[in-house]
Amino acid sequence: MGAVGEAIRRRRSDLRSGLTGRALDVGLYVLILAFLFLLGTRVIEHGPDYLLQIFFFALANGAIYALIALGYTMVYGIIELINFAHGDVFAFGAFASASLIPLFGLSEGQVWGPFTILQLLAVFVVTMLLCAVLNVSIERIAYRPLRHAPRLAPLITAIGMSFFLEGAMFLWKGPSSVHYPDVLPDLSFTILGARVGVKEITVWITTIVLVVGLALFIDRSRLGKAMRATAQDRDAAQLMGIDIDRTIAATFFIGAVLAGAGGIMYGLSYNTAVFDLGFSAGLVAFTAAVFGGIGNIYGAAIGGLVLGLIRTFWDGYFDSAWSDVVIFAILIMVLVFRPTGILGMRVPEK
Amino acid sequence: MIGWFRRVWENDPRKDPNAVVYFLLAIFAVLFPLFASVVTGGSPNFLLSVAGDAGVYVLLTLGLNVVVGMAGLLDLGYAAFFAIGAYTYAFIASDHLAVTPLQTTLHVPFWIVLLIALFVAASFGVILGAPTLRLRGDYLAIVTLGFGEIVPRVFKNTSTWTSGVNGISALDTPELPIWFKGPWSGDPLAVVQNFKIFDPLGYYVIMVVLLVICVVLVRNLQNSRMGRAWAAIREDEVAAAAMGVNTVQAKLLAFAIGAAFSGFAGTFYGAKLSLVSPENFGFSVSITVLVMVVLGGMGNIPGVMLGSLLIYLVIFMVLPSLPDTVTSIANAIGLTGLTQASGDFPGIGEFAARLKFLIFGLILVLVMLLRPQGLLPSREREQELTKGTHDDTIIEDVQAETG
Numbered sequence: 001m002g003a004v005g006e007a008i009r010r011r012r013s014d015l016r017s018g019l020t021g022r023a024l025d026v027g028l029y030v031l032i033l034a035f036l037f038l039l040g041t042r043v044i045e046h047g048p049d050y051l052l053q054i055f056f057f058a059l060a061n062g063a064i065y066a067l068i069a070l071g072y073t074m075v076y077g078i079i080e081l082i083n084f085a086h087g088d089v090f091a092f093g094a095f096a097s098a099s100l101i102p103l104f105g106l107s108e109g110q111v112w113g114p115f116t117i118l119q120l121l122a123v124f125v126v127t128m129l130l131c132a133v134l135n136v137s138i139e140r141i142a143y144r145p146l147r148h149a150p151r152l153a154p155l156i157t158a159i160g161m162s163f164f165l166e167g168a169m170f171l172w173k174g175p176s177s178v179h180y181p182d183v184l185p186d187l188s189f190t191i192l193g194a195r196v197g198v199k200e201i202t203v204w205i206t207t208i209v210l211v212v213g214l215a216l217f218i219d220r221s222r223l224g225k226a227m228r229a230t231a232q233d234r235d236a237a238q239l240m241g242i243d244i245d246r247t248i249a250a251t252f253f254i255g256a257v258l259a260g261a262g263g264i265m266y267g268l269s270y271n272t273a274v275f276d277l278g279f280s281a282g283l284v285a286f287t288a289a290v291f292g293g294i295g296n297i298y299g300a301a302i303g304g305l306v307l308g309l310i311r312t313f314w315d316g317y318f319d320s321a322w323s324d325v326v327i328f329a330i331l332i333m334v335l336v337f338r339p340t341g342i343l344g345m346r347v348p349e350k
Numbered sequence: 351m352i353g354w355f356r357r358v359w360e361n362d363p364r365k366d367p368n369a370v371v372y373f374l375l376a377i378f379a380v381l382f383p384l385f386a387s388v389v390t391g392g393s394p395n396f397l398l399s400v401a402g403d404a405g406v407y408v409l410l411t412l413g414l415n416v417v418v419g420m421a422g423l424l425d426l427g428y429a430a431f432f433a434i435g436a437y438t439y440a441f442i443a444s445d446h447l448a449v450t451p452l453q454t455t456l457h458v459p460f461w462i463v464l465l466i467a468l469f470v471a472a473s474f475g476v477i478l479g480a481p482t483l484r485l486r487g488d489y490l491a492i493v494t495l496g497f498g499e500i501v502p503r504v505f506k507n508t509s510t511w512t513s514g515v516n517g518i519s520a521l522d523t524p525e526l527p528i529w530f531k532g533p534w535s536g537d538p539l540a541v542v543q544n545f546k547i548f549d550p551l552g553y554y555v556i557m558v559v560l561l562v563i564c565v566v567l568v569r570n571l572q573n574s575r576m577g578r579a580w581a582a583i584r585e586d587e588v589a590a591a592a593m594g595v596n597t598v599q600a601k602l603l604a605f606a607i608g609a610a611f612s613g614f615a616g617t618f619y620g621a622k623l624s625l626v627s628p629e630n631f632g633f634s635v636s637i638t639v640l641v642m643v644v645l646g647g648m649g650n651i652p653g654v655m656l657g658s659l660l661i662y663l664v665i666f667m668v669l670p671s672l673p674d675t676v677t678s679i680a681n682a683i684g685l686t687g688l689t690q691a692s693g694d695f696p697g698i699g700e701f702a703a704r705l706k707f708l709i710f711g712l713i714l715v716l717v718m719l720l721r722p723q724g725l726l727p728s729r730e731r732e733q734e735l736t737k738g739t740h741d742d743t744i745i746e747d748v749q750a751e752t753g
Contacts, residue, residue, distance in 0.1 A: 082488065142715050149722035152424065156644045159637055160714025167708025172698075174704070279633075283499065290492055325503045326497035335493050336481045 027338040042317040054316040055309075060269060061081075062308020063207035066320065067262035068285030069292070069300040070214065071255030077231045078251045080151075081143065084158040087282015089256050090167035091136050093263020094171055094273040097127040098180045106183045120183070122266055124206075128163040130258030132253045135164075139252040144245065156340035162279075169275040179272035180267035194304035199269040199336065210261055211301050212285065218297060223250055231295065280324075287331045293341025359480045371652035371726075378679070379558050383551060389576075397551035404662040405557035406619045409459035411653065411658035412564050412644045413611025418640065419649035420572060422584030423483075427498020428639050432688070433631035434474055435467040435503060435616020440518040449600050450511050459546040460524035464600070464617050471613025479605040484598055506628040516654035517627025523547060523558065524621050553622050560618065564611065568651055580604055584649075625732040638665065645717055646722030656726055664713065669706045673699040 043051050068090050104119045104126075142157040179237045188197040218224035226247045229237040238244050266281070267273055288307040292299025307327060314323045334341065352403060382401060388396035410432060417425045442456040443463050456637065458466065482493045505512045512518060529545035531537040571577050579600045582590035592596050620626045638661065646657015678686045679698040688698040695701065717725070 007378075075486075081490070082491070142719070145719055146722055149718075150648070152640075152644050152648065153718050153722035154416070156641055157715045157718045159641065160711045160718065161709070164711030166712055167705065170703045171701075172706055216466075229692050255375075268744050276615050283495075286425065286492075287496070319507075321507045322503075325507070326500045331492050331496040332478075335485065339485050339489055 019090035025337065031333065035288035039313065039317060045187060046317070049193035050316070056191075056194055056200055057316075058194050058309045058312035060203040060307070061307075061312050063203050064262045064266050064269075064304075065076060065184050065281075065288050066301045067207060067210065067265075069304040070080025070297055071259045072282075072286050073289040073292070073294050073297060073300035074227075074251050074255050077288065077297075078227060078248055079143070079147070079154075081154050082286065083157060083252075083255075084155070085138055085142075085161035085165055085284070086135075086255065086259060087278035087280075087285065088162050088169070088270045089131050089278070090164060090259040090263045090281060091169060091268070091273065091275070091278030092134060092287075093131045093260035093343060094267040094277060095173060095263075096130050096260075097123055097264040097276075098178065098267055098273060100126055101181045101183055105342065106181070108182050108325050110183070112185045124261060128257040128260040131256040131263070135252045135256030135259075136249050144248075145248075146271075158252065165277055166278070174275075174277060175193035175270050175275065180271045180273050182268075182271045184268055203265045203269060205263060208268070210258055214258065214297065217254070222303045223235055223247070227251055239314055255340055272290060284327055287327055290335050291341055293343040296341065296343050299341055303341070306342075358663070367654045368650070375652065375655065376562075378563075395550045398554045401551060402553040402557050402622055402665070403619075403666070404659060405554075406615050406622075407639065407642065407662050408655050408658045409557075409564060409615040409618070410562060410612055410639045411646070411654045412561075412568055413608045414569065414639050414643050415649065415651065415654045416568060416580075416603050416611070417608035418434055418643050419654065420577060420584065421601055423578040423601060423604060424488065424634075425494045425608065426491050426633075426640065427494035427496065427501075427538060428608070428612055429631045429633070429635035430498045430501035431471040431475060431612035432493075432616045432619070432635065433501050433505060433626075435471045436620035436626040436631070437465050437512065437518070437614065437616075438467040438470045439617040440521055440607045441622040443522040444518060444520055446513070446518045446520075449513070456717060457522055460522065460617070464614060467613040467617040468610045469613075471616070472609075472610040475606040475609025476602060479602050483601045495633075495636075498633060502628040502631045505631075512628075515628065517625055517629075519625045521626070522618050523624070524552075529741055537640070543570060553618075557618065557687070560614065564614070565655075572651070576600060576603060590718060615698030624632065645714075645724055647727035650724075650726055650728035653724055653726035653728065657724065660725070665710065666752040669710060672709075673703040673705065 067209065068221075071086045071089070075081060075086065084290060099124045104123050105120050106116065106123070110116065138161050141155050142161050143169070146154040146157060184198045184202060186198075188195045190196075218227065226237065226242045227250065229240065230244060230247045231240055234244060237247075266277075270278060285304065288303035289300045290303070291307060292301070292303025307330075310330065311323050311327060312328050383394060383398060383635075385389045386397035386401070390397060410428065410624070414428050415424060417423050417428075418518060439460075443460065444457075445455050447453075448455045478493065480498050482490055485493075507512055524547045526545040526547065527543065529542050531542050533538045547556065572580075579590065579595045582593065582595055583597055583600055587597055619630075639658075642658040642661045643654050644657075646655065647653030677697075680686065680698050
């Protein structure tokens with residue numbers, strides 16, 4: 001995690017080598033080129049304004065995916081567990097903030113000023129903390145006791161926790177999708193013929209701030225260093241005096257903070273939330289994490305962005321019924337052609 | 351007599367620690383129709399039909415057990431092969447092809463489709479597995495997850511071929527070329543040709559026969575050279591390769607066999623339900639089967655069968671009946687007010703219905719926390735766990751010494 005240099009050096013691992021590797025690479029490039037060509041013809045058909053519009057939406061979608069993917073990749077990097085409940089923590093962020101917004105005195109169609117921005121910030125902070133507490137409790141209850149159990153046991157509890165959270169949200173808000181208060185001002189700017197709303201800008205800025213903050217934290221802080229060490233070799237880290245339990249809990253905490261922020265921004269931009277929102281978003285975000293090289297935080301951020309681009313472009317130019325198929329096909333192809341992801345992943349050792 | 355039995359029991363080198371469980375399961379399977387008709391007072395059809403559906407899950411669990419339990423490969427998209435098996439039957443054993451661009455129909459008999467579906471599903475397993483099985487660890491889980499998401503969506507979206515969300519209905523009924531009518535069905539004794547299997551008892555019998563075949567097959571596989579190779583790979587892939595096990599080939603075979611079982615189950619499922627729809631093969635099916643395997647006790651055949659029956663009971667019988675049960679209890683103890691919706695409270699029946707996910711999640715977490723090795727694990731696995739062969743022993747020794 002974080003160790004990009006090391007990951008890239010490992011990328012040319014023994015998994016693929018020589019001619020087969022090169023042939024697979026060529027196959028991947030041919031596929032990408034074919035897709036780009038097809039996309040190009042559609043893009044020309046629809047004109048440049050539409051392209052730019054789609055691109056702006058795609059960046060916002062990708063940012064949200066990136067925030068969720070970061071949590072997956074950090075948790076996988078440190079304990080090699082696919083945290084199925086992570087997507088539901090994201091959905092919980094959306095639900096919790098939907099209730100917090102009126103509680104903090106924000107309402108639809110109000111006048112915006114410095115104080116309202118503070119109110120929104122407070123919503124962000126409280127939601128992120130709630131998600132973090134939730135995720136850390138999940139780790140404490142369902143994963144920590146099973147750290148020495150067979151590998152599949154924590155996976156099943158993760159699935160169980162995912163069901164539990166979905167069930168809790170189902171109980172809370174019922175089966176149909178609920179309205180999320182549309183509090184952001186209805187302002188928009190026109191850039192080169194495409195509309196950019198406050199919603200998109202909020203998502204971009206928040207994501208950039210969070211991801212840069214995370215990168216600095218992982219690279220510079222003591223705890224970040226401990227997390228990198230634990231991800232690399234848990235035993236050695238423990239022998240060096242690192243408190244493993246605390247470090248792992250911190251990883252879950254940070255992952256949930258990011259997912260919570262993603263949940264709020266999802267709600268703010270789409271103004272709807274449903275109890276099983278976390279399932280599909282989680283799958284896509286997980287794909288993004290794999291795409292970028294699981295265990296690698298920069299990879300997850302870029303993977304989220306790329307998947308947001310792919311999905312939004314596909315929805316914009318092709319039949320959206322196929323967009324999930326495309327995303328998962330990409331997932332499979334990435335693993336077949338480039339098993340280390342685009343930036344390289346920590347190869348788990350047995 | 352008893353002495354002889356004891357001697358055989360204790361000295362037979364092929365003695366299987368699970369023999370008693372198999373024996374009990376067999377007796378249970380034979381007596382179940384009788385039991386069902388006694389309990390329901392002579393109309394066992396519903397229970398038998400449910401048992402047939404449960405059998406589908408037992409079959410799926412047996413197959414996934416080969417992949418996950420024996421070879422140690424995590425498959426998160428097992429339902430894809432189930433779907434492929436079911437759609438294979440739907441395509442070649444119904445009138446459906448007439449409404450596709452092919453404009454003809456095929457009516458291949460059920461028994462032959464069982465084999466065809468087996469090979470089709472296994473082929474897909476090989477196609478998916480060949481490029482990905484050389485990868486390590488969880489990559490396979492991720493690839494299968496993706497595949498499991500793709501397959502139902504493809505069936506859903508290619509509606510000119512598959513009728514999309516509506517699915518394909520009116521699939522053929524399994525048929526025996528020759529069968530006997532007699533007093534047991536209330537007819538005079540006679541030979542019937544092209545006997546169609548309509549009643550749940552017929553499906554139940556087919557299911558039991560399929561299960562017996564599969565259990566024998568899986569058990570023999572586990573004790574074969576390949577089974578030992580799988581166990582070696584599961585425990586340590588590098589060591590297995592060093593000992594001369596062709597790991598890619600062995601993993602591919604496990605994967606293909608698992609897929610074949612799933613295809614098998616899919617065909618039966620399609621025939622029994624007489625309908626296939628993409629909605630029936632989602633991620634939740636894959637997860638349910640995986641949960642059955644892990645919860646029952648990975649790698650142990652009776653364990654996973656028990657696990658699948660228990661989970662089936664919980665998911666498809668106990669939880670769906672929960673709202674009615676709770677409502678009737680509330681009525682019985684005089685809290686009729688609770689059964690009405692008031693304000694945000696939707697009434698206790700609906701409330702219980704909404705609790706379903708939550709309870710199931712809770713059960714999964716609790717059972718795994720209490721018995722991470724599963725309910726009925728194989729003997730070797732239990733020993734491994736209690737002896738603690740995990741990596742952190744050094745650290746724990748150090749901790750013990752330093753206090």
